[in-house]
Amino acid sequence: xxxxxxxxxxxxxxxxxxxxASKIFSGASTAFGAExxxxxxxxxxxxxxxxxxxxxxxxxxAIRFGLAIGAHVAPTSVFARKNYxxxxxxxxxxxxxxxxxxxxxxxxxxxxxxxDKAYEKTVRLTRAHLEEDAGKSLHEDFHGMTGIDLNRAGxxxxxxxxxxxxxxxxxxxxxxxxxxxxxxxIDICDGNMQEGSFRCDANVSxxxxxxxxxxxxxxxxxxxxxxxxQQAIDYEVQWQIATIEDGGRIQQATVLFDPDSGETRMMRxxxxxxxxxxxxxxxxxxxxxxxxxxxxxxxxMPELPGAMKARFMDEWGLSAYDAxxxxxxxxxxxxxxxxxxxxxxxxxxxxxxxxxGDLAARLNKAELDISASPVSPAQLAxxxxxxxxxxxxxxxxxxxxxxxxxxxxxxxxxxxxxxxxKQVTDIGAIEAIIDEVLAANPKSVEEFRAxxxxxxxxxxxxxxxxxxxxxxxxxxxxxxxKKLGG
Amino acid sequence: MINASLVxxxxxxxxxxxxxxxxATLFLDRITALNPQLNAFITxxxxxxxxxxxxxxxxxxxxxxxxxxxxxxxxxxxxxTEGVLTTCASKMLGNFVSPYDAHVVxxxxxxxxxxxxxxxxxxxxxxxxxxxxxYGPVKNPWDATRVPGGSSGGSAAAVAARxxxxxxxxxxxxxxxxxxxxxxxxxxxxxYGLVSRYGMVAxxxxxxxxxAFGASAEDCALLLSAxxxxxxxDSTSLxxxxxxxxxxxxxxxxxxxxxxxxxxxPREFFAEGMADGVRTAIEAALAQYRALGATTVEVSLPNxxxxxxxxxVIAPAECSSNLSRFDGVRYGHRAAEYTDLADxxxxxxxxxxxxxxxxxxxxxxxxxxxxxxDAYYLQAQRLRRLIAEDFKAALAQCDVIAxxxxxxxxxxxxxxxxxxxxxxxxxxxxxxxxLAGLPGLSHPCGFDAQGLPVGLQLVGDYFSEARLLATxxxxxxxxxxHRQRPACAQ
Numbered sequence: 023x024x025x026x027x028x029x030x031x032x033x034x035x036x037x038x039x040x041x042x043a044s045k046i047f048s049g050a051s052t053a054f055g056a057e058x059x060x061x062x063x064x065x066x067x068x069x070x071x072x073x074x075x076x077x078x079x080x081x082x083x084a085i086r087f088g089l090a091i092g093a094h095v096a097p098t099s100v101f102a103r104k105n106y107x108x109x110x111x112x113x114x115x116x117x118x119x120x121x122x123x124x125x126x127x128x129x130x131x132x133x134x135x136x137x138d139k140a141y142e143k144t145v146r147l148t149r150a151h152l153e154e155d156a157g158k159s160l161h162e163d164f165h166g167m168t169g170i171d172l173n174r175a176g177x178x179x180x181x182x183x184x185x186x187x188x189x190x191x192x193x194x195x196x197x198x199x200x201x202x203x204x205x206x207x208i209d210i211c212d213g214n215m216q217e218g219s220f221r222c223d224a225n226v227s228x229x230x231x232x233x234x235x236x237x238x239x240x241x242x243x244x245x246x247x248x249x250x251x252q253q254a255i256d257y258e259v260q261w262q263i264a265t266i267e268d269g270g271r272i273q274q275a276t277v278l279f280d281p282d283s284g285e286t287r288m289m290r291x292x293x294x295x296x297x298x299x300x301x302x303x304x305x306x307x308x309x310x311x312x313x314x315x316x317x318x319x320x321x322x323m324p325e326l327p328g329a330m331k332a333r334f335m336d337e338w339g340l341s342a343y344d345a346x347x348x349x350x351x352x353x354x355x356x357x358x359x360x361x362x363x364x365x366x367x368x369x370x371x372x373x374x375x376x377x378x379g380d381l382a383a384r385l386n387k388a389e390l391d392i393s394a395s396p397v398s399p400a401q402l403a404x405x406x407x408x409x410x411x412x413x414x415x416x417x418x419x420x421x422x423x424x425x426x427x428x429x430x431x432x433x434x435x436x437x438x439x440x441x442x443x444k445q446v447t448d449i450g451a452i453e454a455i456i457d458e459v460l461a462a463n464p465k466s467v468e469e470f471r472a473x474x475x476x477x478x479x480x481x482x483x484x485x486x487x488x489x490x491x492x493x494x495x496x497x498x499x500x501x502x503x504k505k506l507g508g
Numbered sequence: 509m510i511n512a513s514l515v516x517x518x519x520x521x522x523x524x525x526x527x528x529x530x531x532a533t534l535f536l537d538r539i540t541a542l543n544p545q546l547n548a549f550i551t552x553x554x555x556x557x558x559x560x561x562x563x564x565x566x567x568x569x570x571x572x573x574x575x576x577x578x579x580x581x582x583x584x585x586x587x588x589t590e591g592v593l594t595t596c597a598s599k600m601l602g603n604f605v606s607p608y609d610a611h612v613v614x615x616x617x618x619x620x621x622x623x624x625x626x627x628x629x630x631x632x633x634x635x636x637x638x639x640x641x642x643y644g645p646v647k648n649p650w651d652a653t654r655v656p657g658g659s660s661g662g663s664a665a666a667v668a669a670r671x672x673x674x675x676x677x678x679x680x681x682x683x684x685x686x687x688x689x690x691x692x693x694x695x696x697x698x699x700y701g702l703v704s705r706y707g708m709v710a711x712x713x714x715x716x717x718x719x720a721f722g723a724s725a726e727d728c729a730l731l732l733s734a735x736x737x738x739x740x741x742d743s744t745s746l747x748x749x750x751x752x753x754x755x756x757x758x759x760x761x762x763x764x765x766x767x768x769x770x771x772x773x774p775r776e777f778f779a780e781g782m783a784d785g786v787r788t789a790i791e792a793a794l795a796q797y798r799a800l801g802a803t804t805v806e807v808s809l810p811n812x813x814x815x816x817x818x819x820x821v822i823a824p825a826e827c828s829s830n831l832s833r834f835d836g837v838r839y840g841h842r843a844a845e846y847t848d849l850a851d852x853x854x855x856x857x858x859x860x861x862x863x864x865x866x867x868x869x870x871x872x873x874x875x876x877x878x879x880x881x882d883a884y885y886l887q888a889q890r891l892r893r894l895i896a897e898d899f900k901a902a903l904a905q906c907d908v909i910a911x912x913x914x915x916x917x918x919x920x921x922x923x924x925x926x927x928x929x930x931x932x933x934x935x936x937x938x939x940x941x942x943l944a945g946l947p948g949l950s951h952p953c954g955f956d957a958q959g960l961p962v963g964l965q966l967v968g969d970y971f972s973e974a975r976l977l978a979t980x981x982x983x984x985x986x987x988x989x990h991r992q993r994p995a996c997a998q
Contacts, residue, residue, distance in 0.1 A: 069839070070709040071709045071710070073705060074743065075740065075741060105832060105876070112838065170838075297877055299829070299873065300876075301881070304712075305710075305744065
C-alpha cells in the first residue's frame with residue numbers, strides 16, 4: 023500500500039500563556055526571567071492554609087478568546103483539581119477546568135499553502151479552558167539532584183483544544199499560526215514561543231483513506247516552534263505508517279520530539295497514564311460569567327482579522343490573497359493601515375504591494391519584525407504617493423526605499439530633491455537624450471530596422487541610463503518608437 | 509478570676525483591677541501547672557503572650573481597648589501563626605513555622621487578644637477523640653481517663669480546665685460541638701463561609717469552618733464577633749456586613765424570654781442509639797426551654813442517617829487532595845534517606861502521617877479514582893443536597909432544631925481505638941450540619957450518672973448565629989450548667 027492511500031488526522035492542544043500582570047490564583051508577578059523562586063507568593067509555593075483567588079483578568083482574556091472564535095462562553099464553568107505528585111507542582115494538584123470549561127466550541131478559518139494550490143479550511147475547536155502552569159524542574163547544575171523554580175507556577179494558561187480536523191502537517195502549522203496570530207491580535211498572549219508562552223501538543227493518527235474510524239493516536243508533547251511542529255508531525259506520520267505497514271499496531275502513547283535527531287520517542291504509554299482523580303475544587307466557587315460581562319468584553323474587542331479582511335476587499339478593492347496576507351498578524355495589519363491612512367484610500371493597492379513586496383522582503387532578509395521596520399508607515403506612504411503622482415518611477419522608487427531603509431533621509435521628498443531624482447517628463451529633454459543615444463548606437467538602430475525587437479530594448483536601456491533613470495520610461499518608449507519608425 | 513466571664517474580665521481590665529500581663533501570667537501559670545496532665549497545649553508561647561499583653565495594657569491605658577483587648581485565648585494548632593510552630597498535631601509539620609498569620613489569628617491580634625499558645629488536636633483535624641495526635645492524647649478535665657472529644661480537643665479541654673478563658677477551634681464534622689459537649693462548655697460552628705479559612709490548614713475544604721469555644725454563649729458571642737468578616741483571600745468567604753453577636757444577647761430578659769420560639773425536635777435524633785444519661789439530660793433541658801416560653805415541635809430529617817456515609821466519602825476525597833502538598837519537598841518532614849523521588853515521597857509521607865490520616869487519604873484516593881468517582885463522590889454530593897433539603901424543610905416548621913450533640917458522653921481513652929467506624933458513628937448528629945453548611949452550637953445541659961457533661965445542640969438556618977447564641981444565653985441565664993467546673997478549675 024502506498025503512502026497516498028493513508029489519511030493523516032491531527033488535533034492540536036495549545037497552551038497559551040495569558041498576559042496578565044499577576045498569576046491566575048495569586049498576586050505574584052508573571053514577568054519572565056526573574057531569579058528562581060523570586061516571583062512566588064505563599065499561594066504559589068502552597069504553604070499550609072493558603073487559598074486560591076481567581077484573577078478576573080485571566081477570565082476576561084478567556085472570554086475575549088471565546089467571543090473572537092464565535093464559541094459559547096459558558097455562563098457557569100467549574101474549576102477542578104487534577105491530582106498528581108511532582109516536585110514542581112507544589113499543591114500536588116493543578117487547578118484546571120475539566121467537565122465544564124469556560125469556552126465551548128468555536129472555529130477558526132485557516133489558509134493553507136501558497137499560490138494556486140492555496141485553499142481555505144475551517145477548523146473546529148472543542149474547547150478552551152483556564153488553568154495554572156506548573157513550575158520548572160531543573161535537572162542540570164545540581165549534581166544528581168533536581169532544582170525547583172516555582173516562578174512559573176500559577177501562571178495563567180488558556181488550553182485551546184481543536185477537533186481532529188487537520189489532515190496534514192501543513193494544515194496543523196497553518197492552524198497553529200492562525201491561532202498564534204489571533205491570541206496576539208486580541209492581546210491575550212504575547213505569543214513568545216522561546217519563552218514558552220505558546221506551546222503545542224499534537225495528537226496524530228493515521229487511517230486508510232475512506233475509513234470512518236480514527237486510528238490510534240499518539241500525542242507529541244511540548245512543541246515550541248512551528249518548524250518543530252511540522253517536523254515532529256511529519257516524522258510521526260511516516261513512523262506510524264511504516265509501523266502499520268510492517269504489521270505492527272500503534273499503541274496510544276505520549277511522545278516527545280527530539281529536534282536534534284528529528285525523531286519522536288515514547289515518554290509514557292497509556293498503561294502508565296496517571297489517574298488524575300479530577301474533582302471540583304472546593305476552594306473556588308463556580309465561575310459565573312454574566313451577559314453584562316460578556317458585553318463589556320465584546321465592546322472592547324478590536325476589529326478581528328476576518329472582518330478586517332472583508333473590509334480591505336470591500337472598501338479598498340484588495341484581492342482575497344492580499345487581504346489575507348495583510349491580516350495575517352496584528353503588526354502587519356497595523357502597519358498597513360497606518361500606511362494607507364498616511365497616503366490615501368485610493369492608494370490602498372500600491373501600499374499593499376509595497377508592504378507585501380519590497381518591505382516584506384527586506385524585513386525577511388534582515389530578520390526583522392515589521393514592528394521594528396526602519397521604514398515607518400508615514401515614510402512608506404510618502405514614497406507610494408510620489409510614485410502615484412509620477413514624480414518618480416517605480417525603479418527610482420526602489421532607490422528611494424533603500425535610502426529610507428538605510429536612514430539616508432527622513433522622507434522620500436528629501437532624497438528626491440537632494441539627488442534630483444524627479445522624473446524627466448519634458449519631451450524636448452527626452453528627445454535630446456534619444457537623439458544622442460541613436461547617434462552613439464548605429465549598430466543597434468540597424469539591427470532594429472532589420473527586425474530585431476531586442477535591439478529596441480537595448481536602446482531604451484541606453485536612453486534610461488543616459489537619463490540616470492529619471493526619464494519617464496513610457497515616454498522614452500513612445501518617443502523612441504516614433505523616431506525609429508519615422 | 510480564672511472563672512470570670514469575658515464581660516467580667518473586660519470590666520476588671522478596664523478598671524485596672526488586673527493588668528493584661530497579670531491575667532496572661534495567671535493563665536500561663538495554670539498551663540504550666542496543669543498541662544503536663546491534660547496535654548491540651550502543643551506550644552505555649554509565654555514570651556509572645558507577655559509581649560502582646562504589654563501592648564494590650566498600653567492600649568487599655570490609652571483608652572483604645574476593644575471587647576477582647578487584653579483577653580487571653582488559645583488557638584487550635586490548625587491556625588497558622590507567624591513565627592510560632594503550627595503543627596496540626598502531625599509529625600509532618602512538627603518543624604513548621606508559618607511565615608504568615610491565618611486571617612482569624614490576625615483579626616484576633618488586631619482586636620488585642622493575647623494568644624497563650626497552640627492547642628492539641630487530632631492530626632490534621634481528623635478524629636473525634638483527640639487520640640490521633642502525634643503529641644499524644646488530650647485528657648478530659650472532668651475525668652483524666654477519658655477523651656475530651658475531637659478534633660478540637662485541646663481547645664475544649666483548655667477552656668473547660670480554665671487554662672484559657674476562650675479558644676478557637678475548627679469544625680468539619682462536629683470538631684467544635686462534640687468536644688464542647690464532652691468538656692461541658694459552649695462551642696459554636698457558624699454558617700459555612702462566615703469565618704475565613706485563609707491560614708486554617710485545610711482538611712476538607714467544603715466542610716471546614718472556624719468556630720469558637722467559651723464557657724458560655726456570651727463568651728462565644730464576643731469571640732465569634734471578632735473572628736467573622738469577609739476575607740478576599742478566601743473565595744468561599746461570604747461578603748456580608750459584620751455582626752455584633754454579643755449585642756444581640758442584650759435584649760432584656762422578660763418573664764418568658766423565649767416566648768414564641770419554636771424548637772424542632774428531629775424524630776430521627778430521638779429514636780434510638782442515645783445513651784440514657786444523655787436522654788435524661790436533654791429532656792430536662794427541653795423542659796427548661798419550654799418553661800422559658802419556647803414550644804417544641806416534632807420535625808423530620810429523613811436522610812440524616814445518610815450523613816455519615818456521605819461525609820466519609822466527601823471529607824476523605826477532599827483531604828486526599830488537600831494533604832498532597834505535604835510531600836517533603838518544600839517544608840515539613842522529609843525522610844532522612846531515600847533512593848529516588850518516589851521513595852522520598854513514599855517514606856516522607858509514611859513517616860510523617862499517622863494511621864487515621866493515612867486511612868482517610870487512602871479512602872479519598874479510592875473514591876476519586878477513575879471508575880469509582882460517580883458511584884462514590886457524585887452519589888455523596890447528591891446525598892449532601894438531600895440532607896440540606898431536609899434541613900430546609902424542617903426549618904420551615906421551626907426556628908431552631910434541638911437534640912443531643914453526641915449520642916453519648918466522653919468515652920474512655922483507648923476505648924474506640926480499634927474501631928474507627930464506631931467512632932465515626934458517634935458524629936451522627938453533628939455531621940449533617942456541616943454537610944448542609946448550617947450553623948450549630950453545643951451548650952452544656954447536665955451530667956450523666958458518671959458525672960460527665962452532656963451537651964445540647966442547637967441548629968439554625970443560615971446566618972442565624974445571633975439567634976442560636978441568644979437562645980442559649982436565655983437558657984444560661986436561667987440555669988447554671990455552664991458554670992459547673994471540673995475539679996482542676998475550682
